Amino acid sequence: ETGVTQTPRHLVMGMTNKKSLKCEQHLGHNAMYWYKQSAKKPLELMFVYNFKEQTENNSVPSRFSPECPNSSHLFLHLHTLQPEDSALYLCASSQDNTKFSNQPQHFGDGTRLSIL
Amino acid sequence: DAKTTQPTSMDCAEGRAANLPCNHSTISGNEYVYWYRQIHSQGPQYIIHGLKNNETNEMASLIITEDRKSSTLILPHATLRDTAVYYCIRAGGGNKLTFGTGTQLKVEL
Numbered sequence: 752e753t754g755v756t757q758t759p760r761h762l763v764m765g766m767t768n769k770k771s772l773k774c775e776q777h778l779g780h781n782a783m784y785w786y787k788q789s790a791k792k793p794l795e796l797m798f799v800y801n802f803k804e805q806t807e808n809n810s811v812p813s814r815f816s817p818e819c820p821n822s823s824h825l826f827l828h829l830h831t832l833q834p835e836d837s838a839l840y841l842c843a844s845s846q847d848n849t850k851f852s853n854q855p856q857h858f859g860d861g862t863r864l865s866i867l
Numbered sequence: 868d869a870k871t872t873q874p875t876s877m878d879c880a881e882g883r884a885a886n887l888p889c890n891h892s893t894i895s896g897n898e899y900v901y902w903y904r905q906i907h908s909q910g911p912q913y914i915i916h917g918l919k920n921n922e923t924n925e926m927a928s929l930i931i932t933e934d935r936k937s938s939t940l941i942l943p944h945a946t947l948r949d950t951a952v953y954y955c956i957r958a959g960g961g962n963k964l965t966f967g968t969g970t971q972l973k974v975e976l
Contacts, residue, residue: 753910782962794911794966807963841910848962853899853918856962858910 754778757842757859764832765867772827772862774842782848783825784856785817786841794841800825801848829864837866870894871955876971879949885942887970889955892936898959900931902940904951905969911954914940945974 755776764770776783785797799807800819814836816828825842841861846854872890879885891900901916915922915929917938922929928941942949954969 753912755910757910793968796963796965799963843910845962849960852960852962853916853958854962855901855913855916856964857913860908860910 755859774825776844780844784843788839885945887940906951
């Protein structure tokens with residue numbers, strides 16, 4: 752139990768569907784992250800939020816839309832995805848991500864997404 | 868560019884110490900060395916991090932060379948459940964982690 756919970760664990764969707772991934776952290780952290788892990792590739796950082804504000808978008812296509820309503824919850828809204836978007840999507844949180852922070856990130860177990 | 872170099876794979880006998888090396892010869896003065904591991908079908912798990920002093924916690928020890936150009940993660944008594952991909956990451960302030968391909972550690976009987 753890492754304190755970071757992701758739902759659903761598995762998701763299969765068609766290219767025209769709209770779905771959302773949810774992440775919730777119970778660690779009292781103020782920073783949250785979305786990562787993508789494709790088969791045989793390293794984790795790629797997608798988005799970073801600090802105190803509910805987006806501080807980084809790593810050139811992610813607009814078909815991925817993040818939402819952070821508060822410091823404990825993070826969503827990734829999906830629409831019109833492509834087959835190459837099939838991957839493991841991981842959420843993480845940390846105390847914060849200010850310039851001088853060195854607190855570790857804690858990860859959930861991810862959502863395995865398959866696009867048909 | 869992960870900016871660290873690790874062996875692709877290593878084997879270790881159960882009960883023995885697993886010593887995982889990492890080269891980070893261009894590390895900056897304000898960058899920490901973090902170690903994470905990822906067991907199949909799970910998210911990465913934080914293990915330990917350090918700046919220049921050696922560190923130890925309930926999971927592992929981190930030995931950083933005096934010039935900070937390399938480090939070693941030590942699992943003192945490896946078990947089958949320690950089989951995983953181990954990532955060595957250098958990161959400065961701001962918690963921006965760049966994952967590489969890591970070391971696949973296989974612990975065997």
